[in-house]
Amino acid sequence: MKKANFVEIEGRSAGYLALLGFLGIFILAALGSTLYMEHNGHHVTGMTNQIVWGMPHVFAVFLIVAASGALNIASISSVFHKTAYKPLARLSGLLALALLVGGLMVLVLDLGRPDRLIIAMTKYNFRSIFAWNMILYNGFFLIVGIYIWTMMQRNLNKYTKYAGFAAFIWRLTLTTGTGSIFGFLVAREAYDSAIMAPMFIVMSFSFGLAIFLLVLMAAYNWTGRPLGDVIFTTLKNLLGVFVAGALYFVIVQHLTNIYAAGHIGVEEFILLNGGIYTKLFWIGQVLLGSLIPLALLYHPTWGKSRRLAGVAAALIIMGGMAQMYVIIIGGQAYPLELFPGMQVQSSFFDGMVNHYAPSLPEIMLGLGGMATAMITVALAIKVLRFLPESLADEVVDPHHH
Numbered sequence: 001m002k003k004a005n006f007v008e009i010e011g012r013s014a015g016y017l018a019l020l021g022f023l024g025i026f027i028l029a030a031l032g033s034t035l036y037m038e039h040n041g042h043h044v045t046g047m048t049n050q051i052v053w054g055m056p057h058v059f060a061v062f063l064i065v066a067a068s069g070a071l072n073i074a075s076i077s078s079v080f081h082k083t084a085y086k087p088l089a090r091l092s093g094l095l096a097l098a099l100l101v102g103g104l105m106v107l108v109l110d111l112g113r114p115d116r117l118i119i120a121m122t123k124y125n126f127r128s129i130f131a132w133n134m135i136l137y138n139g140f141f142l143i144v145g146i147y148i149w150t151m152m153q154r155n156l157n158k159y160t161k162y163a164g165f166a167a168f169i170w171r172l173t174l175t176t177g178t179g180s181i182f183g184f185l186v187a188r189e190a191y192d193s194a195i196m197a198p199m200f201i202v203m204s205f206s207f208g209l210a211i212f213l214l215v216l217m218a219a220y221n222w223t224g225r226p227l228g229d230v231i232f233t234t235l236k237n238l239l240g241v242f243v244a245g246a247l248y249f250v251i252v253q254h255l256t257n258i259y260a261a262g263h264i265g266v267e268e269f270i271l272l273n274g275g276i277y278t279k280l281f282w283i284g285q286v287l288l289g290s291l292i293p294l295a296l297l298y299h300p301t302w303g304k305s306r307r308l309a310g311v312a313a314a315l316i317i318m319g320g321m322a323q324m325y326v327i328i329i330g331g332q333a334y335p336l337e338l339f340p341g342m343q344v345q346s347s348f349f350d351g352m353v354n355h356y357a358p359s360l361p362e363i364m365l366g367l368g369g370m371a372t373a374m375i376t377v378a379l380a381i382k383v384l385r386f387l388p389e390s391l392a393d394e395v396v397d398p399h400h401h
Contacts, residue, residue: 289319
């Protein structure tokens with residue numbers, strides 16, 4: 001296996017500048033949406049007293065979960081000593097940080113009062129999972145930053161495996177924390193489950209690798225750099241394994257809830273009579289986000305097509321967004337059971353399914369977070385050496401002849 005030669009992209013083409021401009025439009029729209037929501041108050045959004053986590057939270061949690069998964073490629077190279085993945089480790093670390101920046105940007109700008117973040121950073125309630133997550137997010141930036149530094153600074157290469165191991169443990173902890181936000185919420189029947197944490201970890205593998213594969217293929221296609229079949233096939237097959245794993249955890253979660261008598265109501269709501277949430281679950285999450293991508297990735301003929309692999313990755317991302325919508329919004333839409341076994345009636349929507357329709361500013365803020373992540377990657381690969389000059393088979397595969 002040849003040593004990978006890392007080179008910045010030129011970034012002077014009309015296509016590159018058009019990409020920056022396109023992403024910049026979404027970022028400006030997100031900032032405009034933030035000002036609009038902050039000036040008028042959150043009543044201009046679809047969020048209410050019943051549904052307090054809206055579309056921005058769907059985007060934010062998706063990006064934060066995907067950030068952990070994007071680091072998986074670097075972890076495989078450093079922790080599990082798979083040399084074929086080593087040339088991809090720098091881009092993996094960069095994408096992980098960029099996705100976390102995008103996700104946290106959406107969360108902070110949706111607070112209504114972003115300055116209150118200072119309170120969350122200086123006063124900790126350690127009985128709150130949100131307080132733990134503040135530490136986990138900041139620690140992720142620090143540890144992954146050090147990890148990338150040890151990879152890019154030649155005299156620090158000997159520390160890369162230690163930094164990689166620390167990053168691997170930290171990212172598993174971070175995703176456990178994100179899943180536990182929902183797992184610890186015992187008041188919501190759709191959330192209250194210990195399986196949330198491991199399910200979020202496997203989901204992160206799937207979402208992060210889907211985004212990584214799309215970014216890698218786009219970067220090498222648009223810059224005219226060679227991307228060999230060895231790397232493409234390896235990543236594509238690994239993505240299929242993660243998608244199947246995520247689907248398995250979803251099946252186990254719902255079967256467990258169906259078995260528990262107290263959760264039958266919410267399961268009927270999500271799986272059978274929940275309207276938009278039922279459609280998003282079966283069509284968006286299961287069919288488009290899992291079954292069709294698995295068919296595209298593993299079909300003897302379709303699986304060799306890079307274009308169809310890109311379609312599969314895009315469908316996995318869309319399915320992931322649908323899954324987050326069902327978990328976050330669907331979980332809040334189902335009425336709280338304040339008095340088990342009793343019928344509750346009042347003028348404050350008790351016992352009724354809560355309505356939510358995302359507003360344009362919420363959607364633009366979420367898309368702005370995604371654009372921020374992508375523009376961070378686009379600028380970083382122009383300034384620093386994140387991309388290998390070639391990922392041809394003879395560079396990546398030690399057994400290539």
